[in-house]
Amino acid sequence: MFLHENISGDNDLSRKPWLYPPFSPPAGGDGRSRITIAQRHVDELNEDIAGLVETLESLSVTVRRPLDLGPAVPEVRTPAWSATMIPALNVRDNVIIMGDEIVETPPMMRSRYFENQLLKPVFMDYFNQGARWSVMPRPLMTDGSFDFSYADGSGSADEELRPTGRPDDSPYHVGFEMMMDAAQILRFGKDVLVNVSTAHHQLAYEWLARHFGDRFRIHRIYRLSDDHIDSTVLPLRPGLLLARSPEIIDRLPAALQKWDRIYYPEPAADGFPPYDDNDLVLTSKFIDMNLLSIDAETVLVNSAHLELIALLESRGMTVVPVQHRHRRLFGGGFHCFTVDTVREGGLEDYLSG
Structure with a gap:
């Protein structure tokens, strides 16, 4: 449900994939089978x-790394x-910096509950x-916590949310809960955009x-979008x-x-590695839009997307x-892989007037 917009296009057996073979889950699994990632990809x-x-x-950025997961x-x-x-x-997904405040957001996936x-x-x-x-309230995340309306196709971008849920017999069931990845949030100085696609986004x-x-x-x-706004x-x-678009x-x-x-240019098909039927592709063809701004003139861009590099350079950007x-x-680009904690300058007002 969370990656519906991405997975339904490339991995759903009922639809022609954009680039890769449809995903084939492990035979004889119980619905919780682990999917092995090839060691060479790791x-x-x-x-x-x-x-x-x-x-x-090399660009004078101080890099700090998370602890390893043993x-x-x-x-x-x-x-x-x-x-x-x-x-x-993808460290940006669960934390956003709001001025001098670190905010940990309540994750959308159980496997990421303790990631921070x-x-x-x-x-x-x-x-x-x-x-x-600050830490936003942590959800119980029972089956009934999730609003499936986006994946079910109910509602539209122009109307209030109409949540749809699923049966939940958990003794901890409390209904829809606050859940939102920080990557649903974009800050433009004093202005903050929050993408609300579900009832739990609305609570957040x-x-x-x-x-x-x-x-x-x-x-x-x-x-x-259904999940992250930064693509x-x-x-x-x-x-x-x-x-x-x-x-x-x-x-x-x-x-x-x-x-x-x-506008993001269509990537060439040969700009992505080929994958096998048992490789689960998590992100859409728009993933290279997920670039990282170093400053107002300099951006880190995937070296494989030559069309995007040329477009940015034509607008006077310095592309690295x-x-x-x-x-x-692995579900993320340079914006996802980083979270900028300290930047030069103050709290600017870009949208007034």
Whole structure:
């Protein structure tokens, strides 16, 4: 459900895939079978992460790394469920920096429930230096916690949410709960865009509005995407947006619609590695839009997307190409793989006037 927009296009057996073979789950599984990732893909991922770190440090960026998830970590458990924990790879997904405050968001996936524990040394260091640190309420995450309306196709971007749930016989069932990945949130200085596609996103939006309403302008956007907003719209510099398509623009705040914009170019098919039928592709063909701004003129872009590099350079951007081969397999690009905690400058007002 959470990755519906991505997985339904490339892995659903009933539809022609955009690029890769349809996903074939392990035979004889019980619905909870583990999916093995080829070791060569893991090795190449680690090589590419090392290259990303080296590039960032060459640009005078201080890089801090999460703790490793050791191989001996067992299934994690709560009173309501158990799940296999995953490493802290897409670190932006579960934390957002709001001024001088670290905010941990309630995850959308059970396997990521304790992921921020691997970032605790970094958060503690900032806290000891004077940062504020908040944790949004943690969900119980029973089966009935989830609103399936987006995946079920009910509702639209132009109307209020109409949640749809599933039966839940858990003794811990409390109905729809607050859940939202931080990657559903984009901050433009004092203005914060929050993508609301489900009932649990709406609850998280209300928490953000109450907690930060006196410090930031919180804008709700309905159903810009099902999961993460940063492969739909992304600021490049003040006054210039990178957008997935013209269709999303009229759903942005009026002041943001006045910004100049460029649209993500269709990637060449040979820009992605080929995968086998048992490789689960998690992200869409828009993943290379998930770039990282170093400053108002400099961006890190996947070296394989030559069309995007040329487009950005034509708009005066300095592009730093970096290799990241398996971004579709591991569920994130450079924006997902990083969370910028300290930047030069103050809290700017980009959208007034």
